Amino acid sequence: MTAQHVKRAAAIWRKQPGYGGFQSPRHYEVLIDGRGYPVKAIVAIALEQAGEPLMTPADFPGRFDGRWHRALKALGFEIRNKQDEYATISDLPTVSVAELLDIITNLGAPLVITKNKAESAEQNFRVDPSNPNRWLDGNWRGVPQDVEPKEAYVLHWMVNRSTVCIGRYLGTIAADAKRNCLILDQPRFYEVADMDGSSEIHDRMHAILKQPGPVTYSYYRPTVTTPNETSEQREARYRLAEARLEQPAFRRAVLSHHGGKCAITGCATDALLDAAHLPGRDWRLGHNKATDGIPLRVDLHRALDRKLIKLNEKCELIWASPKLHGIYDEYRVNRRARRGKYVTYESDRLGGLFAHEKARPRGQWDSAQQLGLHGV
Incomplete structure (x- = not known):
């Protein structure tokens, strides 16, 4: 032999x-x-x-x-x-269909969609042996149409695993004379918790993933295009999309780092917890490590976003709006703990920057979730 x-x-x-x-x-x-x-x-x-x-x-x-x-x-x-x-795809961040749809529709780039339904087809989706940061998708006939390498993403749907992978499209390589593999750069894997649900959101997702026609490739193309985009703007858009793709993993890392409990209430019910970025951390700048955020119960997170509560540098609740009628009073720290200088954190500002204002005490922040991806 x-x-x-x-x-x-x-x-x-x-x-x-x-x-x-x-x-x-x-x-x-x-x-x-x-x-x-x-x-x-x-x-x-x-x-x-x-x-x-x-x-x-x-x-x-x-x-x-x-x-x-x-x-x-x-x-x-x-x-x-x-x-x-x-093992790379056996322990994944979990997303809902709504969260996945939000990721897809806000990438700002075309999406090439492939899928396999049979476990036996998994051999065609594998790590690139020449580069561990890339995966090779499929043994497909033809190549994707009307998309350019580095200007699109690939979404590969492993139906039997209820798993989705999204990576930047870098083109194709030949598998043989008639078939090709798509190259995915820096792919992210997500387990979709409720793919079989029934709602308007599910209908929209299924319309993207289950388009009629040949099974080889289907496409999602955003309605907003920027034909006069400069190379700098294009790179900024790419970095923003990459940061967005990291958000499900960010949530999981934050919850794990903090023991899976709300920093204010101690609530440990995963379905009721969000990950909020700390002051000075910006998901748009790639601040998506476990130490860049804290877990907050969903209602507190929303209250924080709406500036109905404020936290100090120790992530303690120091103020609640009278509009809340005292529902969070039991979680407020003693007023003496609030002495000192603070700074207000404004999440509704682009870039998520601090507003260093002399008139305000230092350390205070009134919004932590800058991402438009609610629930992550």
């Missing part, structure tokens, strides 16, 4: 998946020209190409780094553990 036999075996498998009764890889795969293939099938077909009788699946012991793994590695091919790869 030679490297040429192995490459011929890969070509045969692409044309005839399931050849010889073999199945798609579940645990280990061999990388051939950047694509993963089932080790047993490739070895069996390669040996057949070398003149040996075709082996059956039962002829293989199926252990890691056994005879055939070593033989393929000796020929220069890499053996990859698929479980390690998919």
Whole structure:
């Protein structure tokens, strides 16, 4: 068996998946020209190409780094553990359909949509072996139309996992003479908690994800375009979109860092918690680490956004509007804790900057959520 036999075996498998009764890889795969293939099938077909009788699946012991793994590695091919790869997408930030729709419609760029419904198709969505920060999507016929590399995003929907991946579109590479892989840069993965729901929001999402026609590619194109956009404006728009994509992971990181409890009330019910950016932190500038925010109960978060409450630098409640009729009085700290200088934080200002005003005490902030993505 030679490297040429192995490459011929890969070509045969692409044309005839399931050849010889073999199945798609579940645990280990061999990388051939950047694509993963089932080790047993490739070895069996390669040996057949070398003149040996075709082996059956039962002829293989199926252990890691056994005879055939070593033989393929000796020929220069890499053996990859698929479980390690998919561990990347097994523990994900959860988003609602409403949150996902908000992300998609505010990217400010076209979206190429692909999907797979069968678990066996997952082998066609994998890490780029030449760059761990990129993923390769599919074994598709043709290429996306009317979208340019770096000017669009790809959304890959793994239906059976209820998982969505969104990454910047960098173009395609050939899988074979007729098929192509889409290149996704810096992809983000999200588990969609309520994809099967029924509402106007769900209808809008399904209209985007389940467009009629060929299954290869569908598209979402924003209605607002900027034909005279400069390169600087384009890069700023890209950075804004990238920061927006980070928000679900930001929420999860903030809640985990603070023990999953509201900083004011101690509420630990995940469905009732939001992540709020701290003073001086701006999601538009990439401030999306766990230490850039605090968890707040949803009602407190809304009250903060509407300037009905104020917190000090220790994230303690120091003031509540009379309009709230004392409903948060039990959470207010003693007035003596508010002595000193403060600064007001204004979330409704573009850029999320502090307003350093001498007339105001320092440390006070009255809004923390700058993102238009409510609930994140």
